[in-house]
Amino acid sequence: xxxxxxxxxxxxxxxxxxxxxxxxxxRFEDAAQCALPGDGVVxxxxxxAMRYAVLDGGKRVRPLLVYAAGEITHxxxxxxxxxxxxxxxxxxxxxxxxDMPCMDNDxxxxxxxxxxxxxxxxxxxxxxxxxQAEAFKVIADGGLPASQTAALMRELAHASSTAGMCGxxxxxxxxxxxxxxxxxxxRMHRMKTGALLKAAVLMGALSGxxxxxxxxxxxxxxxxxxxxxxxxxxxxxxxxxxASTAELGKTAGKDAEHSKPTYVSLLGVQATRAxxxxxxxxxxxxxxxxxxxxxxxxxxADFIVCRKS
Amino acid sequence: xxxxxxxxxxxxxxxxxxxxxxxxxxRFEDAAQCALPGDGVVxxxxxxAMRYAVLDGGKRVRPLLVYAAGEITHxxxxxxxxxxxxxxxxxxxxxxxxDMPCMDNDxxxxxxxxxxxxxxxxxxxxxxxxxQAEAFKVIADGGLPASQTAALMRELAHASSTAGMCGxxxxxxxxxxxxxxxxxxxRMHRMKTGALLKAAVLMGALSGxxxxxxxxxxxxxxxxxxxxxxxxxxxxxxxxxxASTAELGKTAGKDAEHSKPTYVSLLGVQATRAxxxxxxxxxxxxxxxxxxxxxxxxxxADFIVCRKS
Numbered sequence: 001x002x003x004x005x006x007x008x009x010x011x012x013x014x015x016x017x018x019x020x021x022x023x024x025x026x027r028f029e030d031a032a033q034c035a036l037p038g039d040g041v042v043x044x045x046x047x048x049a050m051r052y053a054v055l056d057g058g059k060r061v062r063p064l065l066v067y068a069a070g071e072i073t074h075x076x077x078x079x080x081x082x083x084x085x086x087x088x089x090x091x092x093x094x095x096x097x098x099d100m101p102c103m104d105n106d107x108x109x110x111x112x113x114x115x116x117x118x119x120x121x122x123x124x125x126x127x128x129x130x131x132q133a134e135a136f137k138v139i140a141d142g143g144l145p146a147s148q149t150a151a152l153m154r155e156l157a158h159a160s161s162t163a164g165m166c167g168x169x170x171x172x173x174x175x176x177x178x179x180x181x182x183x184x185x186x187r188m189h190r191m192k193t194g195a196l197l198k199a200a201v202l203m204g205a206l207s208g209x210x211x212x213x214x215x216x217x218x219x220x221x222x223x224x225x226x227x228x229x230x231x232x233x234x235x236x237x238x239x240x241x242x243a244s245t246a247e248l249g250k251t252a253g254k255d256a257e258h259s260k261p262t263y264v265s266l267l268g269v270q271a272t273r274a275x276x277x278x279x280x281x282x283x284x285x286x287x288x289x290x291x292x293x294x295x296x297x298x299x300x301a302d303f304i305v306c307r308k309s
Numbered sequence: 310x311x312x313x314x315x316x317x318x319x320x321x322x323x324x325x326x327x328x329x330x331x332x333x334x335x336r337f338e339d340a341a342q343c344a345l346p347g348d349g350v351v352x353x354x355x356x357x358a359m360r361y362a363v364l365d366g367g368k369r370v371r372p373l374l375v376y377a378a379g380e381i382t383h384x385x386x387x388x389x390x391x392x393x394x395x396x397x398x399x400x401x402x403x404x405x406x407x408d409m410p411c412m413d414n415d416x417x418x419x420x421x422x423x424x425x426x427x428x429x430x431x432x433x434x435x436x437x438x439x440x441q442a443e444a445f446k447v448i449a450d451g452g453l454p455a456s457q458t459a460a461l462m463r464e465l466a467h468a469s470s471t472a473g474m475c476g477x478x479x480x481x482x483x484x485x486x487x488x489x490x491x492x493x494x495x496r497m498h499r500m501k502t503g504a505l506l507k508a509a510v511l512m513g514a515l516s517g518x519x520x521x522x523x524x525x526x527x528x529x530x531x532x533x534x535x536x537x538x539x540x541x542x543x544x545x546x547x548x549x550x551x552a553s554t555a556e557l558g559k560t561a562g563k564d565a566e567h568s569k570p571t572y573v574s575l576l577g578v579q580a581t582r583a584x585x586x587x588x589x590x591x592x593x594x595x596x597x598x599x600x601x602x603x604x605x606x607x608x609x610a611d612f613i614v615c616r617k618s
Contacts, residue, residue: 037471043479046471097438100411102430121411122482125434129406130475132441137470140463146455153462154449161446162346162355166439170352173431 017299021064028063028088029055031081035138049119049127050134054092057110061232061304062087065197066204068296069221073208082142083152083203086135087196090160093131096124098169132160144207151206159199168192172260180261186230193236194229201225201297220286224297227283232304234276237262238269243309280305326608330373337372337397338364340390344447358428358436359443363401366419370541370613371396371506375513377605378530382517391451392461392512395444396505399469402440405433407478441469453516460515468508477501481569489570495539502545503538510534510606529595533606536592541613543585546571547578552618589614 015023032054039048063084070080099106099114100121107117116124139152158164168191175188201221205213241264263272283301287294324332341363348357372393379389408415408423409430416426425433448461467473477500484497510530514522550573572581592610596603 043471043476043483045483046476046479050471093438097434100434102434123479125406125409125411126475126479126482129402129437129441130471130479132438133466133469133473133475134471136445136462137466140459140466146459149459150449150455150462153445153459157442157446157449160442162352162359162439162443164442166435166442167352167355170355170432170435170439173435174352174354 014295017296017303020296020299021303024064024067025060027067027077027081028060028084031085032088035081035085036134045119045123046126046130049115049123050131052112052118053096053115053127053131054089057112058088058092059307059309060088061300062091062197062200064300064303065200065225065228065297066207068300069201069204070207071293071296072217072221072290073205073210073212074293075204075208079142079144079148079207080204082138083200083207085138086152086156087159087200087203089131089135089138090156090165091196093128093135094165094169096128096131100124103173135160148206148210152203155199155202155206159195164191164195164199165193168195175261178261182263182266185261185263185266189233190226190230193233194226197229197232198222198225201228217290220290223286224283224301227279227286228301228304231276231279231283231301234263234272234279235305235307237264238272238276239307239309240264241269276305323604326605326612329605330612333373333376334369336376336386336390337369337393340394341397344390344394345443354428354432355435355439358424358432359440361421361427362405362424362436362440363398366421367397367401368616368618369397370609371400371509373609373612374506374509374534374537374606375516377609378510378513379516380602380605381526381530381599382514382519382521383602384513384517388451388453388457388516389513391447392516393509394447395461395465396468396509396512398440398444398447399465399474400505402437402444403474403478405437405440409433412482444469457515457519461512464508464511464515468504473500473504473508474502477504484570487570491572491575494570494572494575498542499535499539502542503535506538506541507531507534510537526599529599532595533592533610536588536595537610537613540585540588540592540610543572543581543588544614544616546573547581547585548616548618549573550578585614 036051036054037047039051041047066084066087067080070083095109096115098104099109100116107114109115112118114124115127119127135156136153139149139156142149142152144152160166162170168188171184171188172192175184180188201224202218205218205221240262263275267275280301284298287297290297345360345363346356348360350356375393375396376389379392404418405424407413408418409425416423418424421427423433424436428436444465445462448458448465451458451461453461469475471479477497480493480497481501484493489497510533511527514527514530549571572584576584589610593607596606599606
């Protein structure tokens, strides 16, 4: 972690949003390059698979949320990098395992063969397992005061648990072939995708000055995180029917193919689009009182709802 | 975690070792019953699989090491329970994933069908993933000072990472069908099994009074943990050829069947047995200066080397 980029996406200097997205993405990529074990280090195949799963791909929505939320508490670069790495490692591990034959059995992710196709199933399973451990390690090895380190790890552990991401995955699995109500679908998505996106927001804020994170601010950020977390999934469902495989970099139309219940299958395209916009409004309302330091978070709410892939 | 057993295996009261093993095992079982999400809580199937993977089985060597090491720093019951749960959850997740068809493809574990046989592969994968998250959660939610919480999580994350358990698994995978030297085999086992056993010892000690854990004591415990960690695996290799499937509660003779290199295949039975005794001596020598509070650790070194299953 000595090769952190010179770019400081956490700075208040007002560069345009799309430039900031690129700069933050580059910064994250550099941090991930440094933080992941080298592919020349034994066990090389495992390290290659982990790097393959994380590097050079994805929209990096979670890291962007970390960097943006860090502005609220004037967080510094390296602690933010570590929080961003931690959430993205958990996200990446969940994709690797989710793509495996016993789950979604998908062969394409981010425009590349999935990890179990490029390597093998055993390596994919281990790479996922190791990325989860690496997520906690990258926080544990950061130089923040213990109270912040412990709070960050707690946030990550809860978001990854059966009350969060893993629980949502299991509910999703149980729901295949059934027709859940909209409430059940929402609960599943709040856990499966929403919990980690919300954790990204809170972990960004937890990486800065504790005094700047009042209880009210924390609650505002939690509400923002919940709204954008759910909006992200609602838009994902829309894109699965509207975008092409080339645009998505993963197999399009697979929800319908697998008879997976989605917002679109339950509500139709128009109502789903309308709902994504209401969630965006909820997210903006939640952080209305946070002033100019929440500018990036506001832009990110738009980015998440209006994205095309 | 409100239903902790009245039994205090951490007490200095000298009950015979075999009684202590039973009492500590019962205490751990009660703690696990309370700490794991209930199987009536959604997602029920996932929670049932997690409980199936952890409860009512295994020798609980890692929890025993935690409780025994806690005597060194006069640790209290609940923090020790949490440290014991964390290492055992990580151990249990690794077994669940290791038994799956893409890894060892085993159908029997602790005398019961493996998780993917009793449930299904997707549930087994998710249960393993969730148990790893739960391991960090049970530490994060403990009431210890943040400096201890952070230190415990750091120890656990390193032991579980590619520098520890996951890395050892990957080296093991790469070694199937090859003939590694004894040094390579040792390195693999120090990572695959040894790292978590050593972490159990250190985490037990880290759960008590920080002032009681001097750097010298910590180093002594690390050396003890390394020696018993390796001894455990050396004895495992011996048992795989000497014990029956019924005694082991898992498929016996599978190392030879899978052409897995072991200490026995490289050194023969007699030299392997002799080496396990040398490692026991190393373990005892490491904690020689720790006085009566290390009595249980000494007994555990014998227990690990002389076990029959």
